[in-house]
Amino acid sequence: MSTYPQPQSNPNETLNSAPRSHRRKVAKQSAAAxxxxxxxxxxxxxGDYLFAHNSMVTGTSAVAQSNSPEANKKATQSQPSDDAQPxxxxxxxxxxxxxxxxxxxxxxxxxxxxxxxxxxxxxxxxxxxxxxxxxxxxxxxxxxxxxxxxxxxxxxxxxxxxxxxxxxxxxxxxxxxxxxxxxxxxxxxxxxxxxxxxxxxxxxxxxxxxxxxxxxxxxxxxxxxxxxxxxxxxxxxxxxxxxxxxxxxxxxxxxxxxxxxxxxxxxxxxxxxxxxxxxxxxxxxxxxxxxxxxxxxxxxxxxxxxxxxxxxxxEHPFLGIQMVTLTPEVKQEINSNPNSGLSVYEDKGVLVVRVVPDSPADKAGLRAGDVIEQVNGQPVEDADALQEAVENSGVGKNLELGLKRNGQEMNLAVKAGAYPTAQAETN
Structure with missing residues (x-):
């Protein structure tokens, strides 16, 4: 029998419906093991079995005693048997x-x-x-x-x-x-x-x-x-x-x-x-x-x-960005890495690490280094929240992104495209 393992991934890093081959690690893996x-x-x-046991009356019997043989027979029959199955x-x-x-x-x-x-x-x-x-x-x-x-x-x-x-x-x-x-x-x-x-x-x-x-x-x-x-x-x-x-x-x-x-x-x-x-x-x-x-x-x-x-x-909607949830630690790591090619000014939000060429995000003008803080007026604090917002938007729907670029606030409208199924199946 065969299994189909998935490669280890960084939970803080995700590619918004873009090919997995474009992903690279930005933050340290929080679940490397x-x-x-x-x-x-x-x-x-x-697990173990759950049984609903029959109730047992202990102490003084709640059944009235009688000298009548018929009554005693009925009382005996009403008591649970030792052989009863739970x-x-x-x-x-x-x-x-x-x-x-x-x-x-x-x-x-x-x-x-x-x-x-x-x-x-x-x-x-x-x-x-x-x-x-x-x-x-x-x-x-x-x-x-x-x-x-x-x-x-x-x-x-x-x-x-x-x-x-x-x-x-x-x-x-x-x-x-x-x-x-x-x-x-x-x-x-x-x-x-x-x-x-x-x-x-x-x-x-x-x-x-x-x-x-x-x-x-x-x-x-x-x-x-x-x-x-x-x-x-x-x-x-x-x-x-x-x-x-x-x-x-x-x-x-x-x-x-x-x-x-x-x-x-x-x-x-x-x-x-x-x-x-x-x-x-x-x-x-x-x-x-x-x-x-x-x-x-x-x-x-x-x-x-x-x-x-x-x-x-x-059909799954997608933007075509590689992104990571920002934290002070992630910010420091990116800014201290001369090979990152990015300068991060924010401590929270969703950092755009890479934009897939010719994707909806690319056509809308989204750039690597942008920090997305809102979608359709609602705050997003992590990559999972942004992914969920995109999934719920629908293919062909516009998403209004509130973001910061080089510390300056701006808004961009991005029309969600259809996730390339062939790439998904390859991945």
């Missing part, structure tokens, strides 16, 4: 929703990285006629999870589960197998929609991820390490974790954090609440840590999936 892993094969949740809400949820969780197997053909190695003169001279034959191509396979949201075979999963897949196979809990067609995928939010030719399928009920509170119970069902229909349980650890905090500034998601026991194979599977409703898509972990799992909120996933189902693609 943590590397986010997007598991093309996994996310899960671990009510298990998790087991009930699993029985209800389990059939709607699927396994997704994908395969793709890639260049064999060892093929060119054996074509080197050294190896040819060494092996001679015994030179091993290495194929130019090899097939990579991965396994993930997904869940059915429509009885006609519409399935939600992660984009990285089916990224580059030439063949997608969907296996239901009852053992039936179908060829899956990728209706669309959005690498910016890591959401994908797969369709199978089937009807009258079990489905999951969509919940409300906007109302989640830390401490609520969370249940995950998926296929970690090839162990189909594995159930794990934990809690919601936090909500609204920005892409910058998590370490993937190129993504546009405010993640749900869970104390998940993460395993390859759960990626793309559902995160459920105590009512058995989907609240998120399990997506990523922090490598080398325990209990740090992340899920895409279902409200975000549903918004993206609706667009993918309708048109097969999603």
């Amino acid at each position: 943590l590397a986010l892993v997007l598991l093309g094969v996994g996310v899960g949740v671990g 009510y298990n809400r998790i087991a009930e949820i699993v029985q209800q929703v389990g059939p709607a969780v699927v396994r997704i197997d994908s395969s793709r053909t890639v260049n064999n990285p060892n093929a060119d190695l054996f074509n080197e003169p050294f190896f040819r001279n060494f092996f001679g006629s015994q030179m091993p034959q290495m194929p130019d191509k090899e097939v990579q396979k991965g396994t993930g999870s997904g869940f059915i949201i429509n009885d006609n075979g519409t399935i939600l999963t992660n984009a990285h589960v089916v990224d580059g897949a030439e063949q997608v196979t969907v296996t239901l809990k009852d053992g039936r197998t179908f060829e899956g067609k990728v209706m669309g995928k959005d690498p910016v939010t890591d959401v994908a929609v797969v369709k199978i030719a089937a009807n009258n399928l079990p489905t999951l009920k969509i919940g409300d991820s906007n109302s989640l509170q830390p401490g609520e119970m969370a249940i995950a069902i998926g296929n970690p390490m090839g162990l189909d229909n594995t159930v794990t349980e934990g809690i919601i650890s936090a909500t609204g974790r920005t892409a910058g905090q998590v370490g993937v500034p190129d993504k546009r998601v405010d993640f749900i954090q869970t104390d998940a026991a993460i395993n390859p194979g759960n990626s793309g599977g559902p995160l459920l609440n105590q009512r058995g409703e989907v609240i998120g898509i399990n997506t990523a972990i922090i490598q080398g840590a325990q209990g740090l799992g992340f899920a895409i909120p279902i409200d975000t996933a549903r918004r993206i999936s609706d667009q993918l189902i309708a048109s097969g693609k999603v």
Whole structure:
């Protein structure tokens, strides 16, 4: 099974929907020891079972005693038996929703990285006629999870589960197998929609991820390490974790954090609440840590999936700037670096580090060294807030930027463009 890791990123540095190859580090990495892993094969949740025990009356009995044999018989029957099984809400949820969780197997053909190695003169001279034959191509396979949201075979999963897949196979809990067609995928939010030719399928009920509170119970069902229909349980650890905090500034998601026991194979599977409703898509972990799992909120996933189902693609607005959140420490580091090419006068705001040529920001006259302090009259204190404002603006909409250039206040109007999808998928 393969995983699809993301490179380590500086949470304080982000490229506003511009190609990641244009990014360079400006501030020190605040999370250098943590590397986010997007598991093309996994996310899960671990914990212990929650039981609702029957009430037991101790001390003086609340049941009136009687000398009547019939009354005593009824009183005895009303008491809980030692053999009674405790009510298990998790087991009930699993029985209800389990059939709607699927396994997704994908395969793709890639260049064999060892093929060119054996074509080197050294190896040819060494092996001679015994030179091993290495194929130019090899097939990579991965396994993930997904869940059915429509009885006609519409399935939600992660984009990285089916990224580059030439063949997608969907296996239901009852053992039936179908060829899956990728209706669309959005690498910016890591959401994908797969369709199978089937009807009258079990489905999951969509919940409300906007109302989640830390401490609520969370249940995950998926296929970690090839162990189909594995159930794990934990809690919601936090909500609204920005892409910058998590370490993937190129993504546009405010993640749900869970104390998940993460395993390859759960990626793309559902995160459920105590009512058995989907609240998120399990997506990523922090490598080398325990209990740090992340899920895409279902409200975000549903918004993206609706667009993918309708048109097969999603348009994300972008400006085309590389930016960093200003702090006194970042200011000092930039000003003391003779190679930065920038002079910073402000202690807070969002510093434009680079403007992508021919981007909306470039056409509007935005320059490296500008410090953005407001968007449409609302203050922005960090890069994540600016990214969110751009995402909410819509493609083709004007954004009024209040900024300072060389310490002087000025305003610029920038029309948001459409994020180049091809670049996103390459990144």
